[in-house]
Amino acid sequence: MREDLAIIQTLDFFTPIVDDPYTFGQVAAANSLSDVYAMGGVPITAMNIICFPINTMKIDILREILLGGLDKMREAGVLLVGGHSVEDDELKYGLSVTGTIHPDRVLLNRGARVGDALILTKPLGTGIINTALKGHLASEALVEKAIRCMTELNKKAADLMTQFPTVHACTDVTGFGLLGHAAEMIEGSDVGMVIRSASVPVFHEIKEFVEMGIMPGGLNRNRKFRMEMVDIGPNCLPWLVDVFFDPQTSGGLLIAMPSKEAEVLVNKMHDKGIQDAAVIGEVVTEPKGKIIVS
Amino acid sequence: MSTKIDARGLSCPQPVLMTLDEIKAVSGGEIEVLVDTETAKENVSRAATSQGWEVADVAEEGDAVRITIRKG
Numbered sequence: 001m002r003e004d005l006a007i008i009q010t011l012d013f014f015t016p017i018v019d020d021p022y023t024f025g026q027v028a029a030a031n032s033l034s035d036v037y038a039m040g041g042v043p044i045t046a047m048n049i050i051c052f053p054i055n056t057m058k059i060d061i062l063r064e065i066l067l068g069g070l071d072k073m074r075e076a077g078v079l080l081v082g083g084h085s086v087e088d089d090e091l092k093y094g095l096s097v098t099g100t101i102h103p104d105r106v107l108l109n110r111g112a113r114v115g116d117a118l119i120l121t122k123p124l125g126t127g128i129i130n131t132a133l134k135g136h137l138a139s140e141a142l143v144e145k146a147i148r149c150m151t152e153l154n155k156k157a158a159d160l161m162t163q164f165p166t167v168h169a170c171t172d173v174t175g176f177g178l179l180g181h182a183a184e185m186i187e188g189s190d191v192g193m194v195i196r197s198a199s200v201p202v203f204h205e206i207k208e209f210v211e212m213g214i215m216p217g218g219l220n221r222n223r224k225f226r227m228e229m230v231d232i233g234p235n236c237l238p239w240l241v242d243v244f245f246d247p248q249t250s251g252g253l254l255i256a257m258p259s260k261e262a263e264v265l266v267n268k269m270h271d272k273g274i275q276d277a278a279v280i281g282e283v284v285t286e287p288k289g290k291i292i293v294s
Numbered sequence: 295m296s297t298k299i300d301a302r303g304l305s306c307p308q309p310v311l312m313t314l315d316e317i318k319a320v321s322g323g324e325i326e327v328l329v330d331t332e333t334a335k336e337n338v339s340r341a342a343t344s345q346g347w348e349v350a351d352v353a354e355e356g357d358a359v360r361i362t363i364r365k366g
Contacts, residue, residue, distance in 0.1 A: 131306060131307050132307070134307060135307040135308070135310070135311045137307075137311075211340070211344045212310065212314065212340070212341050212344050212345075213307075213310045213336070213337035213338060213339070213340035213341035213344065214306075214307045214310055214337070214341075215306065215307075215333070215337055216306060216333075217305065217306050217331065217333040219333075220332060220333040220336055220337075221333075
């Protein structure tokens with residue numbers, strides 16, 4: 001728009017992953033806003049997009065979803081300026097978000113450099129928990145934890161991240177899982193990655209689900225698609241490999257930046273209540289285009 | 295005698311849950327599970343192994359896959 005001002009426009013919507021409509025609205029909105037945060041931008045306005053089976057579902061449900069979304073927009077300091085609804089057999093909700101950013105400060109999901117550390121800001125496993133929830137296997141406590149994670153805006157993490165001009169790349173971990181998004185970060189470049197499995201924040205309660213085969217379909221697809229780029233070391237626990245491919249809903253930020261500053265950023269995140277943020281690995285010279293999970 | 299489960303057309307975790315239910319109901323023997331997605335095939339096999347059952351056979355039948363699991 002100007003030399004010092006660009007706009008970001010995003011759109012994201014999906015089908016319910018939790019039963020409670022208000023919570024679903026919150027998760028969908030947090031997920032939609034995350035695209036702007038991951039680029040280092042500031043969301044300013046949003047529009048609702050909703051597909052709703054008006055003939056078979058109570059209008060109260062629609063209201064609750066929109067209220068959940070609105071509350072997250074308020075928390076983000078975003079103004080709801082409109083929206084569009086469509087009658088559909090299957091319920092879907094999300095936002096189109098407009099944000100601002102300095103054109104020179106746009107963070108892309110690629111561009112990680114040798115010497116960078118990788119930071120992940122939320123624990124992994126929400127896809128597996130959502131699958132277990134469908135089968136009535138997940139405990140209430142675990143579901144609550146997952147919901148807290150999915151409704152948490154990436155705003156605080158992004159606000160802290162953008163204080164560092166040395167961030168080289170950032171993405172939010174969503175449908176492709178940690179390793180899928182990490183692979184995108186180095187695909188076609190001349191660097192590789194090491195991810196230390198023991199340092200990655202995960203919901204440890206999901207181990208039994210993984211071992212029982214309670215996993216979403218997307219996980220297998222992610223693994224098939226990216227396994228060629230990944231080397232699993234002998235010290236990585238087998239169940240964690242699946243978790244690293246688990247498709248996330250409203251997942252955390254994956255940030256690549258020089259390792260010294262990464263330590264500082266993670267400490268700041270801990271101070272601000274982003275307890276799970278951790279340095280999970282680094283960008284290396286060899287093997288090029290590959291991810292070693294140690 | 296083997297029990298049969300038809301989990302075609304069902305999405306995860308349903309095929310796994312049906313298999314686990316059956317495993318709980320019978321103490322051993324043979325169970326055949328019919329699935330039609332790659333994910334269900336892998337997850338059902340894993341579910342069986344996790345409960346101490348052995349995957350005896352995986353056979354493609356048209357668009358479906360018949361997984362035979364066994365114990366004892």
